[in-house]
Amino acid sequence: MAKHQTPLLDQLESGPWPSFVSDLKQEAEARAKNEKNIEYQIPQDVVEDLLGVLELSFKDGVTHWKHGGIVGVFGYGGGVIGRYCDQPQQFPGVAHFHTMRVAQPAGKFYTTKYLNDLCDLWEFRGSGLTNMHGSTGDIIFLGTTTPQLEEIFFELTHTHNQDLGGSGSNLRTPSDCIGEARCEYACYDTQALCHYLTNEYQDELHRPAFPYKFKFKFDGCPNCCVASIARADLSFVGTWKDDIQVDQDAVKAYVDGTYPPNAGAHSGRDWGAFDIKAEVIDRCPTGCMKYENGKLEIDNRECTRCMHCINVMPRALKPGKEKGLSILAGAKAPILDGAQMGSLLVPFIKVEEPYDEIKEVIEAVWDWWMEEGKNRERLGELMKRQGFQRLLEMTNIKPVAQHVKEPRTNPYIFWKEDEVPGGFERDIKEYRKNHQR
Amino acid sequence: MAKHQTPLLDQLESGPWPSFVSDLKQEAEARAKNEKNIEYQIPQDVVEDLLGVLELSFKDGVTHWKHGGIVGVFGYGGGVIGRYCDQPQQFPGVAHFHTMRVAQPAGKFYTTKYLNDLCDLWEFRGSGLTNMHGSTGDIIFLGTTTPQLEEIFFELTHTHNQDLGGSGSNLRTPSDCIGEARCEYACYDTQALCHYLTNEYQDELHRPAFPYKFKFKFDGCPNCCVASIARADLSFVGTWKDDIQVDQDAVKAYVDGTYPPNAGAHSGRDWGAFDIKAEVIDRCPTGCMKYENGKLEIDNRECTRCMHCINVMPRALKPGKEKGLSILAGAKAPILDGAQMGSLLVPFIKVEEPYDEIKEVIEAVWDWWMEEGKNRERLGELMKRQGFQRLLEMTNIKPVAQHVKEPRTNPYIFWKEDEVPGGFERDIKEYRKNHQR
Amino acid sequence: MAFISSGYNPAEPMKDRITDIGPRSYEEFYPPVIAKNKGKWAYHEILEPGILVHVSETGDEVYTVRVGGCRLMSVTHIREICEIADKHCDGYLRFTTRNNIEFMVDSKDKVEPLKKDLAGRKFAGGSFKFPIGGTGAGVTNIIHTQGWIHCHTPATDASGPVKATMDALFDHFQSMDLPAQVRVSLACCLNMCGAVHCSDIAILGYHRKPPMIEDEYLDKMCEIPLAVAACPTAAIKPVKKTLEDGTEVKTVAVNNERCMYCGNCYTMCPALPLADKEGDGIVIMVGGKVSNRISAPKFSKVAVAFLPNNAPLWPETTAVIKQIIDAYSKDARKYERVGEWAERIGWERFFEKCNLEFTHHLIDDFRDPAYYTWRQTTQFKFTD
Amino acid sequence: MAFISSGYNPAEPMKDRITDIGPRSYEEFYPPVIAKNKGKWAYHEILEPGILVHVSETGDEVYTVRVGGCRLMSVTHIREICEIADKHCDGYLRFTTRNNIEFMVDSKDKVEPLKKDLAGRKFAGGSFKFPIGGTGAGVTNIIHTQGWIHCHTPATDASGPVKATMDALFDHFQSMDLPAQVRVSLACCLNMCGAVHCSDIAILGYHRKPPMIEDEYLDKMCEIPLAVAACPTAAIKPVKKTLEDGTEVKTVAVNNERCMYCGNCYTMCPALPLADKEGDGIVIMVGGKVSNRISAPKFSKVAVAFLPNNAPLWPETTAVIKQIIDAYSKDARKYERVGEWAERIGWERFFEKCNLEFTHHLIDDFRDPAYYTWRQTTQFKFTD
């Protein structure tokens, strides 16, 4: 018999989509049975109490978690989110219910060995509940008690060769799209760069020295499968500089219906025969394509590498050979001043180990932000407050028209004193000699 | 011999475009000669001194006019802009050089009788120089002395049946496009409405009771030939609600080259034969047109009445029959917070004498602005400060999706207390009963 | 239960301490076919919903079976995933950026047994454990956040509405019958832990009541200047109040008129709770995207200002989302994302086609940029 | 010169006073063919540059000959206009919204004599008095403001640069050889008395030095709080200073770093002049429009941050404008306005094609909306 009645939650067990309620119940049951005779280090009924408190929230229409307390592991400024229940008497199993963020491997590939080992640890010292994965990318261990935090960290590092991820005013755990590992569109090795920078900046990740959180995300191409442009203070998006590679025979195979358009992504509906004019040429945002006499022509100078044509005809078109990435800066969620997408900072940069050029940009951005950023001010907000010019100045990047969608519509240009002949200081008396009051 | 040497200005006498320098010189000469023996009421050499002070500005690279003083005619708060030279000893003829704004007739049609009469008055009591017309639309009398202001006003009203226009924190002289008088696109009688409202609101025009200036402009259709959408606190732009009127035979005459596209507006270059697909169908911003089997079809529900197709084929297409106007609010020049275009306030309103519905909108807008507007705050700025919702509320206009280009991207919605069940006041003690601290 | 030490000694925290080792290397985890063909993939094809093949220049192939992950996962469930991967995939698997699980095999004949195995597994309550789908022009997994499971600031739950919505959209998860991919996200408060601000459809928890002020404890629990500074609309000011018992305390006052219930003050100060059963609920936002395909990334726009938290099934929320997806599905062009469709037909037509009411709440009034969202042209469409 | 009274008696200003009569009625001024056919026009055609015919449903026609007006006009010049109108047009004429003059005749045979008469008239210096043109896809008259002729705040002259520019663009005034109409405007300061903020090409006078402060007189000439409040960037604050002679005065201080030289303080306070020979000059803005044709009205964008006031011919200004118009003319599609062209090809390409340098000044940094002008996508074109 379940510890708490959950009539509301129970209604979420039917329906086709995997039911988290069913899963919670199966875990609650497994812990109750404890077939493996585990010496649980946190309450055995933690999951039952979680179901209970959640049912209560469903009834009350509000959360029953208190404002997080400051808990963590020694020497680290992040990786743990403290959490306490506001009904601890009723739900003692979740009185403490802290999460731990475990840094996920780049690309999120796993061996079952590794995952099973983590499960053993977490079942033993935590609730046995996880998020696979958190929105930033970490493996989230969901719910443990304060005394277990150091124990878990110790085992993670000693047994699993695995570190915690970020939280607090730190670099957050970087994440990436699958990229070259299994995607033909990738313009650089996202896993390699993501992993390298994560390790390079471990200090920034674990020891809060920033005004606020800071995120890196790595997308192999402008399709942005890790949504870097929307969710990272610095987004690294693969792109290319030369011509799209075209296989004319394969183009023909699309036109004649041999290959399914967009790799079959639209096969659930009958959209009619593939129409290269309507579906590719006319949808190219720059209008830089032609299909005449069975030949596809691209005016590559006008192409903005939006990926559309490549997505539609992956067997015929490929990104160019001169590959690299664009860096965009300042994306963030809406709080406090409205959401921001990343703004293009470096149009094109090569991706070459040891990534010195990329690191120069990162570190110049950080220097500026650490110097000028206010407490709890994201990079994007600082950019808004001090202006994009300032970011360019501090990163020593030359202003180019690529930096803007359009030039300013207001003429409120700030001039530097040394740009204006004669400077700003003038003698009003001199002026009055020729201009009576 | 000219009073002042003007070697710089003289360089502006050649070249094809009418030279204002030549004209100033001809006027200077005419005054010097005074063939009609006029008893000039302001210095006879006013134009020579104007040339002199302008030459000095060309040399110095700065203006030689002082900050305007407060001069005017009794009982009016506008119509005159005071102006004094900052080198009165050197250029006594322009020591005082005030302008007067004479309210232009709607549509700017004139009889020569009327204009000649004004010339006589202005030659006699002013510099004989004008702007035909000022940017707002007035006839500008450019330069007279303080004592002449009342005299001119007296003669204007008594002899010429003509009033001054606006300046200061008033309604400014409204202006309009030529409209029905000579344009087939007009959706309402701009002159009639402009003239009516100008007279209706004479008090607002002459006696400053507003926080700042306020402008009306009247365009007969969305081509906006008086630029109302960019330059008027309230813009009245003709539009229609039903279907574009199509003459299929005339369409064919365009297609076969009988009629010149766009009424010949592009005839200075060989653009090749008219291509209805490329020039009309594909350029329609909503894509709501088709030309098949020699027939033009318009999906009028999707048409946004941009005028393009009508402009290209004026003999074939005409605005619909159910005509009226849209009202847009808040356009202004960039100072202080950036330029604003008018924002759509009333999507569609009929234009019927005595224009009560239109006046209701105007007066509701004014009531709000006079109540809430700060000193020197334009309507557009107030709209920005208090929000578009507030404008709708105060004008009692129902919010519709037409009011926005797109809904808000931030979720920072302000709720009114009465919209939220239970209101805003809550008892923290009640809350703490279920939520421990 | 007895405390079992990991070896950690609280008296000597630095002893043997290992830090800054970062995540495990991705190279350890690549299945062999991936390790071998990395960077050499020539093309891919979606063979059926949830099943992809990637073909390498070397001629190698990798078949991927993608299954829905409900993200909040128990170790029991993860172990079942591992068991499947051990059985079919040589002990490898991966998770996608939207929390789906990918099982990869290196030849076609391994696909069917895997599929069958996956499709057969169900939870006790009847739901699929491993529904196959989430590829191409359909609906994939909902990116979501903690909600009432773990967070202190939510205005709605996360897992609950997500389950209800995925049930409602399940057909689109298992078919590729939409004009383009439709990405649904949920964030339980406007901190928006996710890409809700640029999703095709976003479910956002939102408070509608200003914070309560716990005068008696505020100064003890919070730093008043931080709370004051936290408010983006300057609605909070420090005040002194006299409690019922006569003690004078330092606390704050909130100008309700200026408050937009963002909860940032509560983040800084636990004595300012906002949550309220009737006040809290859901905002539906639409038309965002992050890919750069055809059009630039777009922010989501508010389409419905408020829907109640009708737990456990959030029927109003799922109904509105269905309405939008149905209208979109019927009307949009191939490859056209929700936002691109709305922009092409015009937002006035979007509201009409989706049968949604336009209310004053949807007009932007936040700071200077609001102005640019109003309609500065005479171009508009008439609606009924 | 003796004072001659109009009849006005300063001692009794209200005696016989006529006020609030407004402008004369337009109906008095319509030529008969207009009065008769108003509201009945069926179509029009531009027969040649500057010559329009409008045809009425009644069969009536009106031929319009449009000529350039230089706006700053003497009574002598106006009388000459009237003389022409008397001779050819039964004593009627009109002015356009861009300060051109329109002579209308009611039959075709009256056009040629009128044209000939107009074309033959020249000023002593050689310029045309009445150049015919300004219609269709060309350049029409420049809307402009007062400049050094009359205003106290200009950062450049108006009539001078306008004459220089119209001379440079004269061919386009007299032909219709551009892709669409190109509207050039000038405002001598950023009060922008005109539609400079949404013109295809805008010439804008701009200061570049913060105001001088006339400490000695400031408090006598101005209300300090108004001057302080006038500043949109809060660069001004009230201060006390001790003058050389030891007197203490109330005055203001300007934070030069925050000043963007808008001159609004000077508008409120004459003791804060900004004008400066080297500081002042011209900003070129491009790509604005007001018509709703095809695309919505657009604001002009800054394309060149500064050009010097090289009177009397402003050669740098006319050169840049020519450059832009030439590139536009060569590259744009039929019906495409300058701004539409720039948006289609991308602003990065615009700068390249017009051979203009992109400098940091062109990046918006004014308040929150600035953000939306930066590039929030990976879509861009490479330039050389």
Ligand code: SRM
């Ligand atoms: C766990 C996680 C949600 C999830 O269920 O996946 C999460 C949970 C919290 N986030 Fe987040 N954020 C999480 C990813 C994000 C993301 C998404 C991302 O990183 O890609 C964002 C939007 C992107 C961004 O950073 O702008 C995000 C934007 C925020 C914000 C708003 C920050 C801003 O500058 O706009 C806050 C507020 C704050 O920092 O006080 C916040 C705060 C929080 C806090 C710490 C609550 C708070 O106010 O202190 C939440 C703790 C919840 C809990 O009790 O478990 N979280 N948060 C995600 C981290 C898991 C992981 O490490 O993988």
Ligand code: SRM
């Ligand atoms: C005469 C005229 C320019 C011209 O040469 O044509 C003019 C001249 C002045 N304008 Fe203007 N404005 C003139 C049309 C405009 C327009 C255009 C329009 O009305 O369509 C605008 C832009 C539209 C608008 O109103 O936003 C305009 C926006 C300004 C502004 C900025 C107002 C704002 O809110 O953005 C100022 C500044 C001020 O009011 O202090 C201004 C101020 C001035 C002052 C009074 C200077 C001042 O700071 O006190 C100028 C006096 C010049 C002089 O000495 O002759 N003038 N002013 C125009 C009026 C003539 C007429 O009545 O026909």
Ligand code: SRM
């Ligand atoms: C597996 C995954 C990457 C990963 O590292 O985990 C992935 C994999 C692929 N993406 Fe993606 N995308 C993945 C998340 C995304 C995201 C991020 C997100 O949704 O949060 C985006 C941006 C979404 C947005 O714009 O809002 C994304 C936007 C795209 C696009 C652009 C589609 C568009 O119409 O805008 C393509 C191109 C296409 O579909 O043809 C694409 C294409 C692809 C391809 C075809 C790439 C390839 O050649 O292998 C992959 C299979 C597509 C499919 O599932 O139909 N992928 N893709 C992610 C699967 C998530 C899931 O479980 O459903």
Ligand code: SRM
């Ligand atoms: C006479 C005048 C109205 C008046 O009341 O004085 C006028 C008259 C006509 N306009 Fe205009 N427009 C006049 C100022 C304008 C303005 C205002 C301005 O420039 O300050 C605009 C908005 C400009 C802008 O968008 O920046 C304007 C935008 C148009 C358009 C839209 C063109 C476009 O491509 O965007 C049309 C349609 C067309 O040209 O086919 C139009 C069409 C017309 C037509 C064809 C209407 C008609 O059927 O008679 C008239 C002759 C056009 C021609 O000259 O080529 N008229 N027209 C104005 C002449 C000014 C001048 O002397 O040059």
Ligand code: SF4
């Ligand atoms: S972002 Fe590009 S490279 Fe990365 S997985 Fe998506 S499509 Fe492939």
Ligand code: SF4
């Ligand atoms: S990538 Fe995009 S812009 Fe480039 S050719 Fe293809 S569709 Fe056009």
Ligand code: SF4
């Ligand atoms: S705005 Fe329209 S109605 Fe008025 S003149 Fe221009 S084209 Fe004609």
Ligand code: SF4
């Ligand atoms: S008026 Fe504009 S939107 Fe309407 S049919 Fe014509 S071109 Fe299309």
Ligand code: SF4
């Ligand atoms: S969105 Fe808000 S409520 Fe949800 S997890 Fe993030 S911070 Fe907590």
Ligand code: SF4
């Ligand atoms: S909820 Fe937000 S707006 Fe309201 S008082 Fe708190 S911080 Fe300010």
Ligand code: SF4
């Ligand atoms: S633009 Fe400026 S300088 Fe020119 S007339 Fe207007 S206020 Fe005066």
Ligand code: SF4
């Ligand atoms: S010029 Fe403008 S920005 Fe500078 S001090 Fe004066 S008002 Fe302020």
